[in-house]
Amino acid sequence: MSTQEKLISHVMKEEPIGCRNKVTVVGVGMVGMASAISILLKDLCDELALVDVMEDKLKGEAMDLQHGALFLKTHKIVADKDYSVTANSKVVVVTAGARQQEGESRLNLVQRNVNIFKFIIPNIVKYSPNCILLVVSNPVDILTYVAWKLSGFPRHRVIGSGTNLDSARFRHLMGEKFHLHPASCHGWIIGEHGDSSVAVWSGVNIAGVSLQSLNPKMGADGDSENWKDVHKKVVDGAYEVIKLKGYTSWAIGMSVADLVESIMKNLHKVHPVSTLVQGMHGVKDEVFLSIPCVLGNSGLTDVIHMTLKPEEETQLVKSAETLWGVQKELTL
Amino acid sequence: MLITWWYLYLAARSVAEQTLRMASVLQKLITPLFTGTPEPPRNKVTVVGVGQVGMACAVSILLRELADELALVDVLEDKLKGEMMDLQHGSLFLKTPKIVADKDYSVTANSRIVVVTAGVRQQEGESRLNLVQRNVNIFKHIIPQIVRYSPDCIIIVVSNPVDVLTYVTWKLSGLPKHRVIGSGTNLDSARFRFLMADKLGIHSSSFNGWILGEHGDTSVPVWSGTNVAGVSLQTLNPNIGTDFDEENWKETHKMVVDSAYEVIKLKGYTNWAIGLSVADLTESLMRNMNRIHPVSTMVQGMYGIGDEVYLSLPCVLNSGGVASVVNMTLTDEEVAQVQASANALWDIQRDLRDI
Numbered sequence: 001m002s003t004q005e006k007l008i009s010h011v012m013k014e015e016p017i018g019c020r021n022k023v024t025v026v027g028v029g030m031v032g033m034a035s036a037i038s039i040l041l042k043d044l045c046d047e048l049a050l051v052d053v054m055e056d057k058l059k060g061e062a063m064d065l066q067h068g069a070l071f072l073k074t075h076k077i078v079a080d081k082d083y084s085v086t087a088n089s090k091v092v093v094v095t096a097g098a099r100q101q102e103g104e105s106r107l108n109l110v111q112r113n114v115n116i117f118k119f120i121i122p123n124i125v126k127y128s129p130n131c132i133l134l135v136v137s138n139p140v141d142i143l144t145y146v147a148w149k150l151s152g153f154p155r156h157r158v159i160g161s162g163t164n165l166d167s168a169r170f171r172h173l174m175g176e177k178f179h180l181h182p183a184s185c186h187g188w189i190i191g192e193h194g195d196s197s198v199a200v201w202s203g204v205n206i207a208g209v210s211l212q213s214l215n216p217k218m219g220a221d222g223d224s225e226n227w228k229d230v231h232k233k234v235v236d237g238a239y240e241v242i243k244l245k246g247y248t249s250w251a252i253g254m255s256v257a258d259l260v261e262s263i264m265k266n267l268h269k270v271h272p273v274s275t276l277v278q279g280m281h282g283v284k285d286e287v288f289l290s291i292p293c294v295l296g297n298s299g300l301t302d303v304i305h306m307t308l309k310p311e312e313e314t315q316l317v318k319s320a321e322t323l324w325g326v327q328k329e330l331t332l
Numbered sequence: 333m334l335i336t337w338w339y340l341y342l343a344a345r346s347v348a349e350q351t352l353r354m355a356s357v358l359q360k361l362i363t364p365l366f367t368g369t370p371e372p373p374r375n376k377v378t379v380v381g382v383g384q385v386g387m388a389c390a391v392s393i394l395l396r397e398l399a400d401e402l403a404l405v406d407v408l409e410d411k412l413k414g415e416m417m418d419l420q421h422g423s424l425f426l427k428t429p430k431i432v433a434d435k436d437y438s439v440t441a442n443s444r445i446v447v448v449t450a451g452v453r454q455q456e457g458e459s460r461l462n463l464v465q466r467n468v469n470i471f472k473h474i475i476p477q478i479v480r481y482s483p484d485c486i487i488i489v490v491s492n493p494v495d496v497l498t499y500v501t502w503k504l505s506g507l508p509k510h511r512v513i514g515s516g517t518n519l520d521s522a523r524f525r526f527l528m529a530d531k532l533g534i535h536s537s538s539f540n541g542w543i544l545g546e547h548g549d550t551s552v553p554v555w556s557g558t559n560v561a562g563v564s565l566q567t568l569n570p571n572i573g574t575d576f577d578e579e580n581w582k583e584t585h586k587m588v589v590d591s592a593y594e595v596i597k598l599k600g601y602t603n604w605a606i607g608l609s610v611a612d613l614t615e616s617l618m619r620n621m622n623r624i625h626p627v628s629t630m631v632q633g634m635y636g637i638g639d640e641v642y643l644s645l646p647c648v649l650n651s652g653g654v655a656s657v658v659n660m661t662l663t664d665e666e667v668a669q670v671q672a673s674a675n676a677l678w679d680i681q682r683d684l685r686d687i
Contacts, residue, residue, distance in 0.1 A: 178361075
């Protein structure tokens with residue numbers, strides 16, 4: 001008898017059930033791994049699968065995470081180039097694709113990333129036909145549309161990480177201004193995750209006190225507090241970090257874990273994420289933009305109707321038109 | 333001339349008006365009740381070095397909610413600022429309200445724990461011991477600055493070769509030996525427990541096993557201590573860990589020793605596991621837990637070791653640092669291995685210059 005047989009007797013007669021709360025991360029670059037470590041440290045899944053095309057890097061990352069198993073509550077961490085390893089995932093986080101170089105706009109990455117998605121999405125769907133897709137790769141709004149088209153999933157199961165991060169950056173800057181924790185500073189950035197995102201000034205509040213009611217010029221020219229600059233810092237945020245350290249990872253990783261938490265724990269929390277906005281706020285085209293959405297274990301089940309000013313709606317329609325302009329040129 | 337003065341006046345007036353207007357909005361919103369100096373942080377952690385290991389330590393410590401302030405230091409100013417900003421952008425999701433970074437060590441003042449990850453790392457195939465003199469020179473700059481701004485801190489040394497550099501840190505800092513700890517074999521033991529538990533189909537935390545001695549090629553697996561639910565594996569398999577073992581459990585220890593080299597070969601460096609390991613130590617120290625970890629401590633006088641060397645032994649960690657060391661019952665062979673580690677380390681240490 002081996003040591004194992006002397007030590008342990010197997011008593012369960014049926015097949016083991018296996019994982020019930022599996023998360024897959026596609027792409028083990030900086031964003032993928034930051035998402036993975038954030039998800040692991042928040043104890044959100046009982047199995048984590050990693051997929052990528054670079055086999056050595058993939059194996060190395062999986063080993064490095066497994067070596068930390070003593071400190072984690074995720075018993076099974078697997079990785080393979082073959083998508084069969086992702087079977088039965090509840091949530092699949094897609095971070096694969098090219099990233100912005102210094103000074104490059106997210107929209108520039110489109111065609112390269114569409115081609116990558118044409119390989120990835122069908123493979124994900126094949127092995128996890130009931131999963132929720134969380135798209136992070138940029139330009140996220142367009143790629144969420146692409147993932148939706150390629151997967152054939154209903155719209156409530158295809159979510160783009162969208163402006164969840166922009167709103168977090170905005171709330172961080174608000175927190176710095178008022179010496180408060182960002183969780184107590186409320187503000188929503190919606191629309192495109194990128195240069196034309198929309199800051200909804202009317203909603204910015206602390207303890208329910210609308211800051212715009214205290215400062216009616218908020219966000220406009222002639223605003224003595226220059227809130228427009230705060231929004232500009234949010235838009236420039238990613239470019240600045242990329243210029244300093246070459247890429248961004250930690251903030252987007254934590255933002256992804258935040259979304260995965262709401263889904264896995266069925267929280268029904270409201271997050272600004274990218275969803276199909278056709279028919280809302282005057283948007284006519286089939287585009288994905290970020291608006292406040294309710295996330296739970298079925299996915300994106302409801303959207304919140306914001307009361308937007310005419311200028312804000314115009315900006316959204318303009319974003320939608322820009323995105324549609326790019327989308328209609330794509331070969332899917 | 334007059335026009336210049338006029339424009340200057342207009343500018344000054346506009347600034348004054350802006351300030352007054354801003355102040356009045358803040359006043360309308362928030363009434364301060366306490367206007368004294370803010371409290372200093374009680375649970376501040378500093379991470380020196382924002383490379384892959386330093387940032388993995390930082391993120392693990394942040395996500396485990398162990399600190400109320402995090403300071404980052406490095407010499408690469410842009411990278412440092414970028415990393416700080418990236419973490420700050422995630423502050424909504426964290427419970428560490430203050431994240432600061434600077435080349436200047438004054439930003440590290442009043443830290444309870446300082447994690448030192450700075451220095452050069454192993455290239456593919458390179459032994460940790462090869463890095464010594466280069467890292468000693470870097471430490472000569474870092475350690476005195478740390479102590480200057482946080483004289484009461486506990487230093488966790490992570491940079492390799494960790495045992496030698498923990499000795500160097502102890503010498504350069506002048507801190508008492510119980511406040512200078514090396515991350516040591518906490519990670520090797522974690523890897524060992526993962527590999528052994530995986531073979532048995534159980535969680536790592538349910539497999540107990542200790543790897544002591546050098547964090548490196550001559551680490552010592554204490555087979556007599558390996559157990560599951562108190563059942564000693566050596567009692568079930570008396571040959572365990574020896575060359576006569578039919579099941580070749582020794583191979584598992586070899587895999588632990590080779591782990592770092594393997595991961596480095598595959599992805600270029602290791603970071604997640606060491607980051608989690610450091611956060612684990614930080615938790616015991618910060619929360620005064622009196623948990624036992626295999627970490628690098630000053631072992632002169634134990635197991636017949638006469639030299640001033642740092643090696644990993646099971647240490648009780650609390651908010652004072654290393655409170656005590658557990659006297660493991662080692663076989664004669666294991667004692668000999670520990671002594672051999674000590675000799676190898678002392679050989680290197682006595683050649684070090686200017687410490």
